[in-house]
Amino acid sequence: MVKLNDNFFKLNESYLFSTTARKIREYAAANPDKPVIKMGIGDVTRPLIPQVAAAIAKAGEGMATKEGFHGYGDEQGEAFLQEAIKKYYLRIAGVTLKRNEIFISDGAKSDVANFTDLFSNDNIIVIPDPVYPVYLDSNMMLGRKIVFIEGNEANGFLPMPYEGLKGDIVYLCSPNNPTGAVYNRDQLKTWVDFANANGMIILFDAAYEAFISDSSLPRSIFEIEGARTCAVEFCSLSKTAGFTGTRCGYTVVPEDLVIDGHSLNKMWLRRQTTKYNGTSYVIQKGAEEVFSESGMAECMKNIEYYKENAGIMAKTMDELGIWYTGGINSPYIWLRCGMDSWEFFDMLLNEIQVAGTPGSGFGKCGEGYFRLTAFNTHENTLEAMQRFKKLLAK
């Protein structure tokens, strides 16, 4: 008699986005004359840059020809894309990687979740609160022991290791989703040293690295000395180049990351060659253009557009004297709402027709906070902030 993985039944159902969507829908139906400005959008809204779309189209068309057809590729990705990413790391972060340390995939979510395969279930997993829910859920599916480290105003929602912290694997996300907070070099160095001293692995989610404009902040954990022996980095083209529906990401597993004589790079290669069959050639051709200098310059225009929105929101919070994180090197603003975060959601929706996301949806420590995103238009962002000011300056 087949036995199911009963860890699935211990997972919390997340009703966060379905509940916010339902409330917005219901409000809109009852108030057709009062359009809601959606500041809870977690998806990009600006199209792919033409250079990337053209490369996808060309590769797609070529697949119908003898010369342009491509069958099975390497599970770890095409050399041309690995090379392009290698150059990108050197250019933006001064980090030298080997080509075989870069694994191409269909996105960071898959890689972050599948990377759990490499570890015994007998580890203690350290997860920040609040944070992107995939870290927690993918480990809960394996019945692993979870320890939360708290984000709060005192640490700027950037939890740090502390004496007595017991854990084997830690997830860090910087720039953070949902808080927009970014670890600085000293903070990451503290994490790296702690991990190396305690035989801990850092799974570093850098999905929002392209939003960092402050050059004093690290865009890759491999800018930090010692990271090559304790860290894996996940990255994505979703927010960098608008690939949320196009799907491409990559994971960096340094050759120096060796545990008990076993190379994690070789383990991940084995995992991917056994359980994955490579990323679409067509999409990899588009991704290659993202990492060209001209392509990235174009992509940065979209990122700048979102960041201007974030700047508009940050300025409003400053004017209102509201405590927040993010808004600078991130598409997110994480603000103190001074009340239950669902009550705040309802208040914004009902009184000024602005929809965001209640912080409590991202973890216990998110209660009392609220997330706004920069993925709407300038016009809507400005209008939402005008309404915000009117409401909260009362």
Next chain:
Amino acid sequence: MVKLNDNFFKLNESYLFSTTARKIREYAAANPDKPVIKMGIGDVTRPLIPQVAAAIAKAGEGMATKEGFHGYGDEQGEAFLQEAIKKYYLRIAGVTLKRNEIFISDGAKSDVANFTDLFSNDNIIVIPDPVYPVYLDSNMMLGRKIVFIEGNEANGFLPMPYEGLKGDIVYLCSPNNPTGAVYNRDQLKTWVDFANANGMIILFDAAYEAFISDSSLPRSIFEIEGARTCAVEFCSLSKTAGFTGTRCGYTVVPEDLVIDGHSLNKMWLRRQTTKYNGTSYVIQKGAEEVFSESGMAECMKNIEYYKENAGIMAKTMDELGIWYTGGINSPYIWLRCGMDSWEFFDMLLNEIQVAGTPGSGFGKCGEGYFRLTAFNTHENTLEAMQRFKKLLAK
């Protein structure tokens, strides 16, 4: 101190294709005047049909426009593609599915391997020998207990359940890789009845279903009464439409598949929403064309091309009186070589410059057998079979 998943270190390294490739390379280097005909190709060789490539190109180009841009899609796939596959099942197999029973992915390999997530490690896994290695490796990575069921000439390399067979999950692949053997309706009914009677799940790999032309043979396990309460079906566009490098597959999880009150359909949805982020919109637009009547008619021309090659090989085996499976409803011929399968490999390579794949590479029971594939050209297939006849008619 982080603890690795040490099941990884119990995996056998497969040197099958790297060894055959090396031997071919070495032979070619030493004998530049004697070109080798590769009959071990496991990848398709004919380009995408123009209709599919055009749809990919159009969707790719559209991604650079406001109207054509698509961000995050549902993890389980786009409704238009689920609907197209639903119609395809009805058309080719008389099987009625619900849209939400069809999950789109980047390929059957990922789904077959990731589906293991839904089960406790405390199951006995039943795996045919010889067979596609992913079933074994993905379960060995979890340290699960494996029981092999033997394929042999007596059962036509189609192992059946037997009284006393203890197992909780069984993998069936039909048409089979590597043997090309296809279960008939009675045989699958026996498996389905056995599974239902014993609380067993059948993970049915139908990646080669499009090669079945004999209408008495089932193309989907859901043609068999009772399958909806015990089976999951994995399928792929790789061999159906040449998507080996384009990447798209799908998995059918019936709503009626309920274990201890838990829906496997809902569990797989939860797995995919947590650990996957959907298949590229661009690729799904191409896949949609595969399942249109005109698209499938075009795809079938490529399949017919491969099947003519398989027919040429089967005829040669008949003429030589060599026992084999496959060759009709499959791109594979699995032949008795009457000697150690690596010795046969060397003999073919050295004496007639034809390269195939030694059966022992697919499992212990493959020893003494040899796989030829239909993915070369007509001309090369004919030439290889001429040489085969000369050698073996001696």
